[in-house]
Every structure is written in C-alpha cells, then in structure tokens.
Amino acid sequence: SIRQPASFCGITGIKPTYGRASRYGMIAFASSLDQAGPMARSAEDCALLLSAMCGPDPDRDSTSLDVPAENFSAKLNDSIDGLRIGIPAEFFGEGLAPDVRAAVDGALKEYEKLGAKLVPISLPRTELSIPVYYIIAPAEASSNLSRFDGVKFGHRAKDYTDLVDMYKKTRAEGFGDEVKRRIMIGAYVLSHGYYDAYYLQAQKIRRMIADDFQNAFKDCDLIAGPVAPSVAWKLGDHGNDPLADYLADIFTLPGSLAGLPGMSVPAGFGEGGMPVGLQLLGNYFQEARLLNAAHRLQQATDFHLRQPGGL
Numbered sequence: 001s002i003r004q005p006a007s008f009c010g011i012t013g014i015k016p017t018y019g020r021a022s023r024y025g026m027i028a029f030a031s032s033l034d035q036a037g038p039m040a041r042s043a044e045d046c047a048l049l050l051s052a053m054c055g056p057d058p059d060r061d062s063t064s065l066d067v068p069a070e071n072f073s074a075k076l077n078d079s080i081d082g083l084r085i086g087i088p089a090e091f092f093g094e095g096l097a098p099d100v101r102a103a104v105d106g107a108l109k110e111y112e113k114l115g116a117k118l119v120p121i122s123l124p125r126t127e128l129s130i131p132v133y134y135i136i137a138p139a140e141a142s143s144n145l146s147r148f149d150g151v152k153f154g155h156r157a158k159d160y161t162d163l164v165d166m167y168k169k170t171r172a173e174g175f176g177d178e179v180k181r182r183i184m185i186g187a188y189v190l191s192h193g194y195y196d197a198y199y200l201q202a203q204k205i206r207r208m209i210a211d212d213f214q215n216a217f218k219d220c221d222l223i224a225g226p227v228a229p230s231v232a233w234k235l236g237d238h239g240n241d242p243l244a245d246y247l248a249d250i251f252t253l254p255g256s257l258a259g260l261p262g263m264s265v266p267a268g269f270g271e272g273g274m275p276v277g278l279q280l281l282g283n284y285f286q287e288a289r290l291l292n293a294a295h296r297l298q299q300a301t302d303f304h305l306r307q308p309g310g311l
Contacts, residue, residue, distance in 0.1 A: 007277025081115030086220030142186025
C-alpha cells in the first residue's frame with residue numbers, strides 16, 4: 001500500500017522494516033503486515049520523513065521494535081560503487097509487461113553506470129506469496145474488523161429492530177464488496193477444521209519465503225525488480241475480477257510477508273505515458289542503504305521530477 005501506489009503515481013515511497021515505525025493510530029487491517037511509511041517526490045524527502053517517523057513506541061504499539069531513531073539523510077550521497085544488486089529471475093518472467101521491463105532495465109543500466117554490480121539471484125517461492133498473503137491478510141482482517149459493529153465507533157445503521165439486526169445492517173452498509181469478501185475468506189480459513197489446512201500452512205510458507213530472502217542476501221546487498229507487472233490500469237478495467245488485482249501484487253507481497261524494507265523509485269514511463277516504478281528491497285534495518293541507492297539514481301535521472309502522461 002506504499003510501493004504500488006507510489007509506482008502507479010510516479011512518486012517515491014518506502015516501506016520500512018516491520019516494527020520500525022509505530023502503527024499507533026492506524027485502522028488495523030492485517031496486524032502482522034501493516035506498516036507505516038512515507039510517499040514523497042524524492043528519496044531525499046522520504047529520508048527526512050522516515051527519520052521523523054521511526055523509533056520505538058512501546059507504550060502505544062506492542063509491535064514497535066526497540067531500535068533507536070536514525071538520521072536517514074546522513075548517507076544519501078555516499079558512493080554506490082561496488083554495490084551488489086540482486087536481480088531475481090522470478091521477477092522478470094512471463095506476465096511482466098514489455099513497457100515495464102524496458103523501464104526497469106533502463107534504471108538498472110543507470111546503476112551499472114554508477115558502479116553497481118548486477119547479480120543474478122533466485123527467490124523460488126515468489127509465486128506462493130499471493131496465496132499465502134490472501135490467506136494470512138484476510139484472516140487477520142476478519143479479526144481486526146470485527147470491532148466495527150456499530151456499537152462503540154464508526155458507522156451505525158439508522159433503522160434496526162434489535163441488536164443483532166443492528167450488527168447485520170451496520171456491517172452490510174459500512175463495508176464495501178472487497179472488504180466483505182476478505183472478511184468472509186478470513187473467517188473461513190480460521191474456522192474449525194480449516195485452520196490447520198490453510199492458515200497454519202500459510203504461516204509455514206511465509207517463513208520459507210523469508211528464508212529465501214536471507215539466502216539471496218548472502219550474494220547481494222539489495223534486490224531490484226519491478227513494483228508491479230504493468231502500469232496502472234484504468235478505473236473499472238478489472239471490473240468484477242478481484243483476482244486480477246491480487247495478481248498485480250506478486251512482486252511486492254514477498255517483501256511484506258518477510259517484513260523487509262522496500263522502496264518504489266520512479267524509473268520511467270510505459271504505455272500511454274504512465275509511470276513505472278523500480279522496486280528496491282533491502283535486508284532488515286537497511287533503510288539507509290535503500291535511500292542512498294534511490295537518491296543516487298535520482299541524481300542521475302529526472303523521472304521523479306516529471307509528470308505522468310507528458311503533462
């Protein structure tokens with residue numbers, strides 16, 4: 001929810017390591033995945049914002065990490081000569097639009113000019129991230145959103161006959177179709193007889209996805225690829241096909257499931273002048289390295305200063 005909209009809008013966005021920024025004040029969706037982060041014009045702006053956002057908040061957020069605040073602007077201008085950038089084969093296979101690939105390849109060539117080295121790597125469980133995410137996230141959402149029943153806060157139906165009728169009408173009116181769909185899926189995978197078959201298995205694969213990243217980081221410092229398989233689609237293009245929207249998350253979900261920091265950096269324009277984002281992923285607590293790499297790219301290009309569609 002940071003990298004993909006940033007990519008689609010031609011701006012810079014960074015999702016920090018899970019727990020690095022306080023979740024206090026958020027409406028919880030999936031507690032083990034939700035993470036706050038800034039979206040701004042440039043990596044330099046994101047560094048300023050993230051420096052203010054990060055830091056421990058134990059009194060108000062139980063998932064907040066005891067990691068001191070950091071000045072993420074301090075190393076923005078460091079050289080990236082010799083930086084090893086991992087290129088996952090799974091991020092450049094079938095399904096990646098040619099215009100997105102061309103923009104991402106162009107950005108990677110800029111990195112080579114700056115002295116970085118491109119290293120082929122593998123993240124073999126990338127495809128599993130979609131089914132894993134769409135089991136874990138709805139399960140947690142069904143629990144978190146159960147508090148929106150019209151009693152203490154939020155929307156309440158105007159006309160109802162009794163308490164149960166108020167619950168039903170409030171939730172029917174207050175939630176959209178996609179929210180209802182995720183609540184129902186979540187309630188199903190957590191129900192008796194299905195918890196072990198779905199939710200527990202998804203958590204096991206989640207750990208394996210995180211292990212894949214740790215194996216990859218033995219050979220590289222950062223990982224790069226596209227943010228999404230295509231540029232932003234027009235409103236209504238996917239119609240009543242939620243699966244098409246889910247598939248657009250394939251490159252961002254693995255990092256989220258692993259709790260890793262990730263960025264979207266403007267990398268050019270695709271079909272119709274629509275923006276394309278380059279995704280950068282780092283190991284835990286490597287936000288400064290990500291921002292440094294993004295800033296150096298933005299010093300060499302002007303994609304972050306241009307408006308989409310040639311406007």
